[in-house]
Amino acid sequence: MLAWPGGRSLGQAPGSAPRVGLVFDVGGRGDKSFNDAAFRGLMRVRDELHMPVEYIEPGEGADRESALRMLAAEGFSLVVGVGFIFTDDVNNVAVDYPHTAFACVDYALQTGPDGAVVPPPANVVALKFREEEGSYLVGALAGLSTKTHAVGFVGGMDIPLIRKFEAGYRAGVARTCPDCRMTAQYAGVTGAAFKDPGKGKELGLGQYGSGVDIIFHASGSTGLGVFEAARETGHLAIGVDSDQYDEAPGHILTSMVKGVDVSVYDVAKEVLDGHFSGGIRSLGLAEDGVAWVHDEHNAALLPTGAVAQVDALAEAIKRGEVTVPTTVEVPK
Amino acid sequence: MSPKLASLLDRLIAPALALALAMAIGHVLILVAGASPPEVFGALLAGTWGNGYGIAQVLFKATPLVFTGLAVAIPYRAGLFNIGAEGQVVAGALAAGFVGSHLPTAAPALVAVTTCVIAAFMAGALWGALPGWLRGRFGAHEVITSIMLNFIAMALANWVVADFLAQPQTLHTAAIVDGARLTRLGSWLPAFRGSAVNTALFLVPVVVAGTAWLLNRTATGHQLRSVGLGARVAEASGVPVARVQTLAMALGGGMAGMVGVNFVQGYKGYFEDGFSGGVGFMGIAVAMLARAEPWLLIPAALLFATLSQGGLAINALVPKEIVDVLVAVVLVVAAAAGARSARREEGS
Known part of the structure; x- marks a missing residue:
């Protein structure tokens, strides 16, 4: 530093x-x-x-x-x-x-x-x-990849901007895995919720312990704690905003990259x-403003055929055939 | 040397020592960070006292620090340690924002401003009175309860704002009516233009003088200080200790609530969730450096405000953590020196 x-x-x-x-x-x-x-x-x-x-x-x-x-x-x-x-x-x-x-x-x-x-x-x-579009894609991937049929979300501060990530993610999961159970939690109620890895780890361990096997975080450095939990329990997490593969190699299924x-x-x-x-x-997706990561690093983690399926959904969103919600309608 | 002069010197030595030591440690840290200390300290001064905008910003930042300094100092004189200023700030500011946005738009400025100021004070006072009352009634330690009430205030404010009051896509309440807004000094003094410093600044000497008068010249103040010197002795001599403790915390909380006047009425025009950014906790530092003396809070607040604004000015030269360390060093040395002279006073 x-x-x-x-x-x-x-x-x-x-x-x-x-x-x-x-x-x-x-x-x-x-x-x-x-x-x-x-x-x-x-x-x-x-x-x-x-x-x-x-x-x-x-x-x-x-x-x-x-x-x-x-x-x-x-x-x-x-x-x-x-x-x-x-x-x-x-x-x-x-x-x-x-x-x-x-x-x-x-x-x-x-x-x-x-x-x-x-x-x-x-x-x-x-x-x-349009974060909801990228979140939809990683949600769809999570739905395809989960073995326990339970996926999680960890948000930072509970605000409309972050709920947009959750909304897209939920919709994506529902698309590929309608019977999947979804656990969504937020790290806190102030800006500090975006920089609290300890809290992130606590939430991560709690969700993995409850049967969730993939967690998508939209929580700034709080997510580093979620990755730590994924590493300790041998589960998967999804990064946000940047390609976060290097933060926990082998445990980052993909990242929702924001340009x-x-x-x-x-x-x-x-x-x-x-x-x-x-x-x-x-x-959004059409402007390359958001994207999902699939490269040689995470190729081994992706289920067969997943890339084609998720990319097809991306194309559908770009063409306007799929409209992704920006607000969460499911009660928490 | 007369005892009076000695005690005054003692009072000045602590801050001077704190500052000197902070400068020395800052010097080393700046060198470690690979920058030039004269350049950094120069930029710090140039960005604060070196131009109109900088001066105005220092005054703007010192204003809430005096309020939160009082929030700690008043209970401190009654033997209580108020760690809850942060939550009391939130309560006061939210009240100012809520009341201000629900006033009729045609409300005359005098009425609107006064209503908001009273709302801010009362909300902070209520939030402060709670740990005071818990202390007096049940003996619950005010350090613990006031800390916990910080979290409760922040969580409640977040919930109320996020779910009921926030404007779409934001974290803030609706704008307060124009009549409730305070004038920015920049509209009279061109040199201050752009800065958020506003007429809330004029409340500072009034509130400080009022507190000094209350503490030193009134029966209530005498009771308050006697509880501070020893609650049992005071109780034995007929002072209603529980009531005095509640009052001291309420007054302190009210002062913290007044931060809302500076921020909501003077600057933003709305309550923004998470705005306080530790100004309540900084009040502890200000009060300790000023040894809980009302008038000394002003120079102490100016010092920390200078470091805060100066931290921005040197942000591009050195990591901002250096300024945080400087603030902490000033605080630790001031606290240590304060404890030392307090012990000596006890011994004398």
């Missing part, structure tokens, strides 16, 4: 090249998942686009806006907020710095009193992912090339 080079040394000396600044939520970086995916994108921006980059990880919630403002005031060309919680902060700062480009990953759209969607400020790009890194990189490239434009971007 200490050996990690500071942000300012990451980029070249501030010159004429447009600079990219990125702000994490409290305790975000190092989750090997969502936030680290954004960080990977930032590193690609530095290495491949040769743009100077800097990042800030605030210590408390009220600092999110302050951190964005500092970067904008220092003349950064693109300022990125990582997480839905940045929505209002990005909106506020973007209005004060109309010539700076802003991006918000998982931007939460607001609706006005008339029910219509309120568009973000013109210099903000709202990066939204946070690519989306950050793409926006930075647009800024560099001079054709950045604000607006809402909805990224």
Whole structure:
């Protein structure tokens, strides 16, 4: 941790090249998942686009806006907020710095009193992912792979964004294994639920102990505890946001990958090339915004024919033949 | 040396020592992290006291720390350790957000602001009174009960917000009415523009002066302090100990609740789940550094606010954990020095 080079040394000396600044939520970086995916994108921006980059990880919630403002005031060309919680902060700062480009990953759209969607400020790009689509695919795979006909879900904080993962996953499981039992639990009620591996392990051990043999987590670094439980009990888990195979080799059935890194990189490239434009971007299977991992690492874990079946479902979703729910209707 | 001067010096030595030691340890850590200490400390100062926005942000962050400092200091003077400020903050802020969003939109500013402030204070006071009452009535230790009530407050707030009050796709309540919002100082002082510092800042001297007056000049304050010096002796001399303990915790909780004024009415305009980010726990540090003296809470809060805002400014140079370590060092040294001089006072 200490050996990690500071942000300012990451980029070249501030010159004429447009600079990219990125702000994490409290305790975000190092989750090997969502936030680290954004960080990977930032590193690609530095290495491949040769743009100077800097990042800030605030210590408390009220600092999110302050951190964005500092970067904008220092003349950064693109300022990125990582997480839905940045929505209002990005909106506020973007209005004060109309010539700076802003991006918000998982931007939460607001609706006005008339029910219509309120568009973000013109210099903000709202990066939204259709996580339910990717979750549906890993759910379908879990349904095909389970031997006990019982699968589990561990969410981080209990919020609509994470329930979207659960909803897609449930629907996917129901598609390939209608009689499968589903256990869904959340690690907590505050942001800390996304960084509590101890709690993740506890939930994981509990679910595996109850007969579940595959758990999908959408819980930041809390999921590292779920993996630990999978390793200890010899069961399988499904990673989220990044390809998490390396966190527990042999125990990660697949990962629901969210293209946070690519989306950050793409926006930075647009800024560099001079054709950045604000607006809402909805990224799903069709846009390669979400995907499921199947490569040489996890090939041995996949049941015969599963790849073809899951890919067929992916195609069906892309064509609009399968509509994936975004909210959970089954009572918990 | 006169005893008065000696005690004043003693009171200043602890914070000075704490700061010096924190700087020294910070120096080493920064070197280990491969950065230049003068550059980092320079950036810390430049990002805080070096420009209008930085100053405004320090003031904005010091405001809740004074409130939570009081939340710990007042019960402390009555011999109670309030670890529950974090939950009391949540209770107060949620009340301000809830009441503020349910007022008629035409409510005059004076009425709306006052209603929200009272709601924030009362909700925090209720949440604080509970462990005070449990202590007085059943002897349940307030450290344990107030810690537990933190979790209960956070869980309840999350449930209420997530399931009933939240706007779709967010973690926050509906906006409070315009009349309940406080003015940002940036709208008068261009140098402060962009910062969230607001008129809640003016509550700080008022509340601190009120607390100092209450503790030192009133019969209630005298009772409170006498319980702090020794509950049994106070009881023997006719002080209603249980009631005083409940009152001390309620007052402390009310102060913590006032954080909601700064955050909900002064900054966001709504209650956001999980906003408090440890400001209640930081209040313990502030109160300890200030030795539970109301007026000393202000410089102590300014110090921690500077470190907090400065931590952002140097975030790009060194890992943010370094600032966390600095804060912890200040706290440990201040606590140790405080305990040492308290022992000496007892001996004298």
